[in-house]
Amino acid sequence: MTELPTEPATPSTGGPQAAPPAADAPRPGVPVWRVGKPDAFLATAIDVARNAVLDIATPENIGAHAAVRSEGVRTVTHLFECLLPGYVGWQWFATLARVSRSKDATVNEVGLLPTNGSLLAPPWVPWAERVRPEDAQPDDAGTEDAGTEAGADAAGDPDGDVDAESGHDAGSPAEADGPPED
Numbered sequence: 495m496t497e498l499p500t501e502p503a504t505p506s507t508g509g510p511q512a513a514p515p516a517a518d519a520p521r522p523g524v525p526v527w528r529v530g531k532p533d534a535f536l537a538t539a540i541d542v543a544r545n546a547v548l549d550i551a552t553p554e555n556i557g558a559h560a561a562v563r564s565e566g567v568r569t570v571t572h573l574f575e576c577l578l579p580g581y582v583g584w585q586w587f588a589t590l591a592r593v594s595r596s597k598d599a600t601v602n603e604v605g606l607l608p609t610n611g612s613l614l615a616p617p618w619v620p621w622a623e624r625v626r627p628e629d630a631q632p633d634d635a636g637t638e639d640a641g642t643e644a645g646a647d648a649a650g651d652p653d654g655d656v657d658a659e660s661g662h663d664a665g666s667p668a669e670a671d672g673p674p675e676d
Contacts, residue, residue: 532564536590539599543572543588546601551578556586568592569602576606583612 540559547556557575565571569591576584589602608614 530564532562532570533568533592535597536568536570536592536599537562539590540572542599542601543590544574546588546590546604547574547586550604551586560585565589568594573607580613581606583609585609 540562544556544559555576555578557577560573560575562570562572569589571587571589574586574588576586578584585607586604587607588604590599591602592599
């Protein structure tokens with residue numbers, strides 16, 4: 495028996511033919527179900543997406559339509575520029591979906607997303623890891639106690655709990671001084 499070649503020969507060189515990369519080939523880090531063309535009806539529903547974003551933002555904070563991307567079968571996300579001060583590089587988004595054979599777009603989610611050039615807060619660090627030796631302040635307990643004791647000595651009450659109106663200790667009953675005078 496004659497063995498057939500496993501790779502087809504190219505007409506010009508006679509060697510193996512290099513296969514062109516497939517347009518729908520999975521990209522690294524992106525789930526396969528996200529790769530593909532966006533739904534044609536939902537991709538044109540820019541006004542529906544913009545109106546959905548208007549529910550959470552004012553018209554002057556929403557910029558031009560930036561992109562539309564497929565999120566799966568009959569699900570797309572529309573992206574709009576964010577014009578809010580302090581949110582440079584962020585984008586408003588509205589995710590739309592529809593059921594099979596329907597021409598009604600349903601708004602699934604709206605919000606604000608950062609892009610690669612966005613200004614973000616630094617990552618959160620637990621307090622125990624954030625405190626450094628130079629952050630510790632000298633012990634001020636001695637000065638606080640001295641001020642409290644000086645105030646207590648002046649009033650003659652070691653606890654400092656003297657009622658200003660009656661002159662009685664707030665912790666003791668009024669009968670301890672005797673019956674009230676008429």
